[in-house]
Amino acid sequence: MNLKYFIFLLICISSFAQNSEFPTAKVDSIVNRIQLPVFPAYQINIAKLGAKGDSVTNNKAAFDKAMALCKKNNGGTIIVPKGIYKINGPIHFVSNVNLKIEKGAKIKFSDNPQDYLPLVLTSWEGTILYNYSPLIYAYECNNIAITGEGTIDGEGGKTWKTFKAKEAKGKDLSREMNHNNAALQDRNFGEGYFLRPQMIQFFKCKNILVENIRIENSPFWCLHLLKSESITVRGISYKSLNYNNDGIDPEYAKDVLIENVTFDNGDDNVAIKAGRDHEGRANSATPSQNIVIRNCNFKGLHGVVLGSEMSAGIQNVYVENCKTVGYLKRGIYIKTNADRGGFIKNIFVRNIQLDEVEDCLYMTANYHGEGSGYQSDISNIHFSNITCNKASESGIVIQGFPEKKIRNISLKNIEIKSAKNAISNENAENVLMTDVFIGKRATVPSAAK
Known part of the structure; x- marks a missing residue:
C-alpha cells in the first residue's frame, strides 16, 4: 500500500471515530432553543359552561364554546375537572390555549365517523389530503398545550377498528394521487374510503407542549406532529393497542x-x-x-x-x-x-x-x-x-x-x-x-x- 494513502486512510478512520461520539453540545443547543408556550391569565372551567362529566352527556358544545371564549380573550386555559366527558366530535384548537385535563378527568370521544365531518386538511401515511378530522386538531396555531394528569380516550377499538380491513381502496388512491401530483382540492376522502383519523394532530404549529396526560385507545396514530416546530412532549403515558397506534x-x-x-x-x-x-x-x-x-x-x-x-x-x-x-x-x-x-x-x-x-x-x-x-x-x-x-x-x-x-x-x-x-x-x-x-x-x- 502506498504510504501516503495509508496515512490518509488512518486520518479518515480517526476522524470518523471522533465524529461518532455522542454530540451532547448539539443536543443542548436544540433543547435550549425550543420554546415552551406562554398563555394569558384567562381561565375557563368547562363545568361552568354546562359540561357534565357523567360519561353520557354530549359536551361538544361546551368545549367549542370554551375554545371560542379563549379566542375572544386572545387565549387562556380550559380546565377539565374530574369526571368522564363524552364529546361527539373533534376539539379544534385556536392559538394561545392550554387544554388542562385534571387528575381524575377523562375526555372520551365518540366513535361515529359522521361526527368528524366536514373534512379537514390533514395527512395520511405521508400524503397530504382531506379526511376526517383528527379527534384533537390544531392547524396553524402557535403557543398551544395539552397538560394535566387526566386521560384522553379515542374509543378506537370498535367502529374505527373495523376500518382497517376496508382501507385498501382509500390507501391505494391516496398513493396514486401522491405519485401523480394530483391537485390538493381533488384529494377528498372521508366517507367510503375508511382512512382512520389521528387522535391528536398539530399541523403547521409552533411552540407546543404535551405534558403528563395519558393517551388511550386511539383510532390510528396517537400524536402526529406534522410540519410543526419547537415541540416538547414529556411525562405522558399510553395504553393504546389498536391497529397502527x-x-x-x-x-x-x-x-x-x-x-x-x-x-x-x-x-x-x-x-x-x-x-x-x-x-x-x-x-x-x-x-x-x-x-x-x-x-x-x-x-x-x-x-x-x-x-x-x-x-x-x-x-x-x-x-x-x-x-x-x-x-x-x-x-x-x-x-x-x-x-x-x-x-x-x-x-x-x-x-x-x-x-x-x-x-x-x-x-x-x-x-x-x-x-x-x-x-x-x-x-x-x-x-x-x-x-x-x-x-x-x-x-x-x-x-x-x-x-x-x-x-x-x-x-x-x-x-x-x-x-x-x-x-x-x-x-x-x-x-x-x-x-x-x-x-x-x-x-x-x-x-x-
Missing part, C-alpha cells in the same frame, strides 16, 4: 424534545417520518430534523423507527437513556426502500437497555422489497452503549444496495447476550465496530492438548 409521529417536524414518556402501543413507540415518495421528495426543504428522544420506557412493536415514509429526509436525531419495560419486536429500526429517495443521516443512539426483542438494531434500505428508481441515502449512523438480553432473530442487520451502500456506521460497546443470528451485513461500507459482543464473550484461548 404509533405513539408519536414527528413528520416534517423540527426542534422536538420527547422525554420521560412511558409507551404501551400497538405499533411503533416513536416513528420519525418525512412524507412519502414524490410528494415527500418535493418537500426536501423541510426534512424532519433536530429531534431529541431521551429517558423513555419502550413497550410495543418497535422502540424508535426512522421511516418508512421519509422522502423529504431525516437528520440530526439523538436518542439516549431509554429502556424497555416489555416486549419490542425491534429496538431501533431504520427502514426505507427504493420508492422513497431522500436521506437518513446523522443519527446518534446511546445508553439503550433492551430486554427480549426479535431484532436489536435493524437498518434496511429495502423495506418490504418495494419500489425502484429512488434509493435512499443512509449514512452516519452511530450506536454506543447498547445492551440486549435476547434477540430471537438477529442482533444487528444492515442492508444496503450494491449501487447505493449504507455508509459510515459505528457500533461501540454493544452487548447482545443471545441471538439466533449475530450479524447480517450486506452492501455497507465503513462499518466500524468497537467492543461488540453477540452471544457469549470469548475469554483467553484454551491451551493445546
Whole structure:
C-alpha cells in the first residue's frame, strides 16, 4: 500500500471515530432553543359552561364554546375537572390555549365517523389530503398545550377498528394521487374510503407542549406532529393497542424534545417520518430534523423507527437513556426502500437497555422489497452503549444496495447476550465496530492438548 494513502486512510478512520461520539453540545443547543408556550391569565372551567362529566352527556358544545371564549380573550386555559366527558366530535384548537385535563378527568370521544365531518386538511401515511378530522386538531396555531394528569380516550377499538380491513381502496388512491401530483382540492376522502383519523394532530404549529396526560385507545396514530416546530412532549403515558397506534409521529417536524414518556402501543413507540415518495421528495426543504428522544420506557412493536415514509429526509436525531419495560419486536429500526429517495443521516443512539426483542438494531434500505428508481441515502449512523438480553432473530442487520451502500456506521460497546443470528451485513461500507459482543464473550484461548 502506498504510504501516503495509508496515512490518509488512518486520518479518515480517526476522524470518523471522533465524529461518532455522542454530540451532547448539539443536543443542548436544540433543547435550549425550543420554546415552551406562554398563555394569558384567562381561565375557563368547562363545568361552568354546562359540561357534565357523567360519561353520557354530549359536551361538544361546551368545549367549542370554551375554545371560542379563549379566542375572544386572545387565549387562556380550559380546565377539565374530574369526571368522564363524552364529546361527539373533534376539539379544534385556536392559538394561545392550554387544554388542562385534571387528575381524575377523562375526555372520551365518540366513535361515529359522521361526527368528524366536514373534512379537514390533514395527512395520511405521508400524503397530504382531506379526511376526517383528527379527534384533537390544531392547524396553524402557535403557543398551544395539552397538560394535566387526566386521560384522553379515542374509543378506537370498535367502529374505527373495523376500518382497517376496508382501507385498501382509500390507501391505494391516496398513493396514486401522491405519485401523480394530483391537485390538493381533488384529494377528498372521508366517507367510503375508511382512512382512520389521528387522535391528536398539530399541523403547521409552533411552540407546543404535551405534558403528563395519558393517551388511550386511539383510532390510528396517537400524536402526529406534522410540519410543526419547537415541540416538547414529556411525562405522558399510553395504553393504546389498536391497529397502527404509533405513539408519536414527528413528520416534517423540527426542534422536538420527547422525554420521560412511558409507551404501551400497538405499533411503533416513536416513528420519525418525512412524507412519502414524490410528494415527500418535493418537500426536501423541510426534512424532519433536530429531534431529541431521551429517558423513555419502550413497550410495543418497535422502540424508535426512522421511516418508512421519509422522502423529504431525516437528520440530526439523538436518542439516549431509554429502556424497555416489555416486549419490542425491534429496538431501533431504520427502514426505507427504493420508492422513497431522500436521506437518513446523522443519527446518534446511546445508553439503550433492551430486554427480549426479535431484532436489536435493524437498518434496511429495502423495506418490504418495494419500489425502484429512488434509493435512499443512509449514512452516519452511530450506536454506543447498547445492551440486549435476547434477540430471537438477529442482533444487528444492515442492508444496503450494491449501487447505493449504507455508509459510515459505528457500533461501540454493544452487548447482545443471545441471538439466533449475530450479524447480517450486506452492501455497507465503513462499518466500524468497537467492543461488540453477540452471544457469549470469548475469554483467553484454551491451551493445546
